[in-house]
Structure formats: C-alpha cells, structure tokens
Amino acid sequence: MPSLTLLRRRLLRLLAALLTLVLLAAAGLVVWSRTGVMDAETAPWRGVQEDPRIAEERADVALVLRPSEPEPAGTGLLFYPGAKVELEAYAARLSGLVTELGVTVVIVDPPLNLSLFDRRAPERFTSIAPELETWLVGGHSMGGVRACELAEESDALVLLASYCAGDLTTSQVPVLSLSGSEDGLSTPEKIAEHREALPGSAEMVEIAGASHASFGDYGPQSGDGTPTIDDAEMDAAIEDAVAELLGTMP
Template identity: 35%
Template structure:
C-alpha cells in the first residue's frame, strides 16, 4: 500500500508543475499571440484576394477546351489542372508554362497558343492551386509537382523546357534545380532567376525576356540573370511591360507596372516569336 501511494504521488508531480507554470497571464499572452497571427493571416489573404488578376475576355476562346485556333488545338489534361496546346505536326519537344502569381491561367492562353503555332512544339499551360504556385512553400512545391505530372503525362515528348511569367519563372527555376536531368531549357518571361543554375552549364539553355517598360522587373534585376543562368539568350521587348505577357491588367501589386508604349498584340507577337525561335534552337541542339 505504501508503494502504491508513493507511485501515485510521483505520477502527480509533473502535472502539478505544468499547472503551476501555466499562469493565467501566460494563457492570456498565448491567446493574444494566436489572435494576432490569425488577424495577420486574414489580412494577408484579403490582400492577395483583392489583387487577383482575371483574364480578359479576349483570352477566353484560346482557353476553351476542344477549340482549335489557327490550327492549334486546346486539350484539357491532368484532371483540369492544365491545358495542352498541340500544333498540327508537333515536334518531340515541349514547354511547360507556369502562370504568374495571382493571375488567372487563362490570361496566358493566347501566348501559349501562339508559341505552339510558331514553334511546332507542345505547350502545357498549368492551372496552379489558388493562383499562388510561386508564393513560397508549400505553393512552390505544389507547382513543381504539377510540372512533373505534365512531363510524365506526355511521354512522346522527348525534350522539355520549363518556363513561366514573373513568379511563375521562380517555380520553373526551382523545378529545374531539383530535376536537372529532366529539363533541357528554362524560359523566363519578366522574371528573375531565384536560383543559381550555372552548375548545369553543360546541359541547360536559358531564355530571359524583359519589356523595357516593366515596372516590377527592373533593369538591374534583369541584368543579374546572366550570373545565374547558363547559355543565356536575353531579349528586350522595346515598349513592353510586365503584364503584357498575359491578357490581364493593369498590374498594381506588389508594385505598379509601367505603361506599355506598344499594343498588347505587338508585345505578345514579339514574345512568342522570341520564345519559338529559342525552342527551335533548343530542339536542334538536342539532335
């Protein structure tokens, strides 16, 4: 009996210490911190929601599943998580394209369709979760998994490039860094290389495009890309801005964009031409 009493006393002592250490003041402080965190998270979520960018109506016909525009067919894949743009006689090379943060994926449908038509390559436009594939973990991880799924779903495509607009280019760089043997090229539209990819000097080619009126990607930021991207082709679109890679805008978050001095159609034509030429050269380099 005495032994049982001693065991019960010893078992109760840690609980008494915990209860004595959790004073009412500490409970109040923990509750206040939790409420502050929830308020900040709610405010940040509201800020992102308010700055979402819908696609222009001009982009809708290019994003219509089953449609064919200028000979390029739009096909749904990955359980509605992506659109594939397939030209009449596709080459064995493809591009997976990641939208910019907060921008509706359909805004990039005209550009992806034009790249497919001009290059003869399959272009896969991802539909990313909550439009936030590039806003840090876990969203970047989700975006990278969808890139991998798109590549796996099209085994007939032998050579792949991965690219994107703005922060979508960051997701592309993250995927390339983690999967160096799966990708032959990385394509950045109005984007900065977040990761140093020079270790892939022997196997990776790069394309970086910037509009001269881009209000988010400054000249200094763009000029830093050669220090991180191997075998780089750099293209400047005279008069182009940050939002001109997609059919959306104007862009005011996180910084106000510059004003285009050329039409949206002119910027899209120059971007698609530069990207298609780069893809064709990438295909030739792989032969």
C-alpha cells in the same frame, strides 16, 4: 517561484496565442490571394478557344494547349503564371508556340493563385502529355521564380519578366530570359542586377516597348510602365525567341 501547474498554464496560453496568430495569418493570406485576381481579357482567350489549330483542355491542375495535329515526338512548356493572374491570360500570348512551333503548353493552376506556393513535382503536370520527349519550364514574374527552382529537372528555362532567386551559374541548362524595356516591376535594372545568377550562356532579350503586363492579356497592372508595343508584335517576339532557343537544343 511559480509552481509547475502555473508554468504549464502559461505555456498553454502562449501556445494558444501563437496558434491563433498562425491561423489568422493563414486566413489573411488566403483572403489576400483571392482578392484582386487579374482576370484574363475576354477577346484574346476567345480567340484561342476558336482557333482550330489549338486543342484546349482544362485539366484539374492546369490549362493545356495542344497542337490539333501534334508531332509524334514534340516539345512541352510547363508554364507558371504570375501572382494572382488568371491562367487564361497567358493562352493567347503563348498560342504562337502551339500553332507555329508545335509546342504543347501546360499552364499550371497554382494553389492560392501563387506559383511559389506550388510544391508539386513537375511530373504532376508533364504526365498530362507523357508522349512528349522534351520539356521546357518557364514562368512570368513570380512564376518565373518558381520555374528557376525546377530548371535542373528540365531541358531549358524560359523566363518572362522574371529572374532567379537561386544560383544557376554552374547549370548547363539553356536559359532564355525575356524582359521589357517599359517594365515597371521587373525593371531592366532588376533584370540586369540578377543576371549574375544565370549561366554565362543565358540568352538575354529585352523587348522594346514591352511592359510587365505585356507578357499576358489581363489589362494594366499597378506599378507597371506604359507599353508601346501591340499584342501581335509581342506574340512574334516571344515566338521568335523561343524558336531560336529550340533551334540550339539537341
């Protein structure tokens, strides 16, 4: 029978091996999260920066797009980006919400470029614009999964090419789900499969010709379909759908 000393040595070796594996896995995740980050296309982002109707600010935790002349009691959108997509890639696509609907857009800068790893409370971001009375939460792809987790703490949920992992069927929160007919990642079949996790009142809008990457400006994405819609049409489709959502809210 092994002595207590020998058992302790074996236990310490096992713990050391487990710790090494955990550290290696963590290091691997960090390297993976920083490899292949999809950069924002230059022209759309520059267009947002040069638009006099938009006040752009890069805070330490988010990219903030405000109307240059905000309304006294406006609306905010707390937005979570897709996995390994640069924040600025969503600026142009969401800019119509700022210029036409008066929405302040706060695009979260998540740890490791992965929104699901961001466990910070929504107040960490909404406090950037404390004057706003209404907050939507939304996200693209993986960012939408994180947004679903915060739906009950928000006034509405906006999903872009995404779906919920949890059950929101009994929620009273208004839900807008925008998807693309040519999406090769969050395919129309996957969106339909996960429809049952949303409230019956959820508004489901499939944008004809849109791919997964059509919801941002970061270029083609591996595994995605081929879009047949241009940026202007995509901007208008998102803006119109969000405007309709806001019109149904108190």
